[in-house]
Amino acid sequence: MNRKVILWGLLCCVWSLTGFGAxxxxxxxxxxxxxxxxxxxxxxxxxxxxxxxxxxxxxxxxxxxxxxxxxxxxxxxxxxxxxxxxxxxxxxxxxxxxxxxxxxxxxxxxxxxxxxxxxxxxxxxxEDISSHSYTIYMYFLIIAAIQGLLLVVAINTIRNQNKTANSILSVLLVLITISVLGRASTFDPDVFNWEPKLLFVPELILFTYGPIFYLYIHKLLVIEVKWSRIWPQFIPFLVQFALYLPYLALERQTFIYKVLDKELFPYFAITGVLALLFNSAYWIICKRILAGYSTQEHLNEKQKKYLRFLDYVLNIKAIYLGLWLIVVVIYVSGRILNTDLLYISENLIDVLWLLFSLIIFALAYYAVKHPEVLREKKKYQDQKINQDEISSIKNKLIKLLETDQIYLKPELTLESMAHMIPTASHTLSRVINEQFDQHFTELINTYRVDEFIRKVEASGDSASFLEIAFSVGFNSKPTFNRAFKKIKGCTPRQYFKEVHSSDDRH
CATH class of the missing domain: 2.60.40.10 (Immunoglobulins)
Structure with a gap:
């Protein structure tokens, strides 16, 4: 009996020492x-x-x-x-x-x-009684978001609008607005404690901005694109949403604990790097589309101006992507060097959101200020014009070109020429297309090139080609070279070389 008691006592001691049961x-x-x-x-x-x-x-x-x-x-x-x-x-x-x-x-x-x-x-x-140094920044984001909603309303009230392009731009603006509001909400402790899952809202735009802006450019420039090629581009967003879905289902306080434990930080860091690569690829694609489309000769001056604006937007986006890359480099450097670089990263991210909101709202503002760019063009068969009016416009046009030589004005546009006749710009465009079998730009460049050749032959070698090109209405060397080659099939130097060779043979 004593042996059993002693053995039991030893087991209890071992149990307590090893921590089992306590x-x-x-x-x-x-x-x-x-x-x-x-x-x-x-x-x-x-x-x-x-x-x-x-x-x-x-x-x-x-x-x-x-x-x-x-x-x-x-x-x-x-x-x-x-x-x-x-x-x-x-x-x-x-x-x-x-x-x-x-x-x-x-x-x-x-x-x-x-x-x-x-x-x-x-x-x-x-957090609740501090004097927030970022309050003005937060209010700016909120004001920008409200401005975005107002622009959505304004864009969709444009008459004869390009409905498809405007609808896509509206969707993009709504997403940007929601994301900006979500970003602003992360600054307010009360809002975060009320609904901490708003932390995910700014993430909405990471994998949606690129495809939607890409589609917007296609529809704005009337470039056909099949839906079967568009929807797969949203797969990264669907994957991102699937990864966040388990956290969205969590109870509020549990979610806050996950945030405090930095469990979500790897998701945000990884998606941030992948989104940078994703949006950089779309930047390159959109840049190529604009570069290719801007070389087309049928564009009027307003369309060219809008293309230049879109290109300007992409240039700002390049700065945005550059800052984004710097944030990634700083984060990686901090991890490697085991150094706290949070302050620098946060300030750069604030700048990114500020620049991001300015880009898209500037785009929308331009669309409202120049609604004619987004309006659908009416078909000729929907316009009534009699033959006498066509002949009258044609004769006045020929007089302006051959007698008044208005093509010598570098700032000449379809709208300004229509005002001189006078007639509507779309009517003048129809007359040029049907009576001269050319677009407005092609017609003007034809007169300019002919005048250029006449002046070169008259001056000999006393003036440079570029000086003469500017004197006949061209405003840049690339535009002149492109127009000359399209009309004559060769460069100016090749043209005159062939002409001189032909004269020598005769």
Whole structure:
């Protein structure tokens, strides 16, 4: 009997020593000391330590700091884990500590190197009562989002509009507006605590902007594109949404804990890098489309002006992508060097969102200011014009070209010529197409090239080709060379070389 009692006692000792059946005994004793809190901290506020080992409970009684005689706040913590994340609060997540500028601070990290240690810290500000240095920036995003909604309404009230292109632009504007509002909401602690999943809203635009802008350009320039080639371009967005879906199903407080534990950070970092590559590829594609389309001779001056604006937008987007790349490089460098570069990255990301909202809203503003670019062109069969009117317009046009030599004006446009006749620009365009079998630009360039040849032959070698080209109405060397080659089938030098060779043979 005594042997059984002794054996049972030994088993109990082993059980207790190995920790089976009981919580692991604390190995570390850490003293946390808050040396200073912000001056606007309420004098009767209770200050708590919130840790991951306690499930991020914000007002646990045994985690409340006690005020020492010297005015500092002290808390003794016994813990078994050598690593823990923590923050300081006044009892709620809305009153959690923040950085000096009022923005959310990362979790503090403790790595225990001894069984007993003391940690000193200073609370720089509280999220709920800090003076946010980024308030103006947040308000700007909200105002930009409201402006975006107003532009959507304005675009869709344009008469005779290019409905397809405008509908696509409207969808893009709505997505941008929602994303910008989502970005603004991440700055407000109250909004975050009310609905933390709004953190995902700015992510909407990462894999949708490129395909939608690409489709917009196609429809704006009346370039046919099959839906079977469009929808696969949204697969990256669907994959992104599928990855975030499990987190969207989480309970609100559980989701907040996931954010605090930085569980979502790898998703944001990886999608950010992939989205940079994704949007860079679309930038290249859109740039090539505009470059190819701008060389077409049938474009009028307003269309060319809008193409130049789209190209300008893409140039700004190039700066945007460059800054995005810098953010990625800074992040990777910080990880490699184990250095906190969060402040730099956050400020660059703020600039990115500012630039991003300006780009798309500038595009929409231009569309509203120049609605004629987005209007669908009426077919000739829908316009009534009699033969006498056609003959009258044709005769006046020939007089303007051959007698008045209006083609010598570099700023000449279809609209300005129609005003001289006078007639509607679309009527003049029809007369030129049907009576001269040419577009407006082709007709004017034909007269300019003929005048150029006449002047070169008259001056001999006394003037350069470029000077003469400018004198007959061309405003750039590439435009002149392109027009001459299209009309004569060769470059100016080849043309005159062949002419001289022919004269020598005769």
């Amino acid at each position: 919580d692991e005994a604390p190995k570390y004793h850490t003293t946390f000391i808050v040396d200073a809190v912000p001056a606007n901290t309420p004098h009767d506020a209770s200050i708590y330590l919130v840790t991951d080992i306690d499930g991020w409970v914000t007002d646990k009684a045994e985690r409340k700091f006690q005020r020492s005689p010297d005015g500092t706040l002290v808390l003794h913590l016994l813990h078994s884990s050598d690593t823990l994340q923590y923050k300081i609060t006044r009892g709620t997540w809305s009153s959690v500590e923040a950085r000096k500028n009022g923005r959310a601070r990362p979790n503090r990290l403790l790595i225990s190197t001894a069984s007993e240690q003391t940690v000193h810290m200073t609370v720089e500000s509280w």
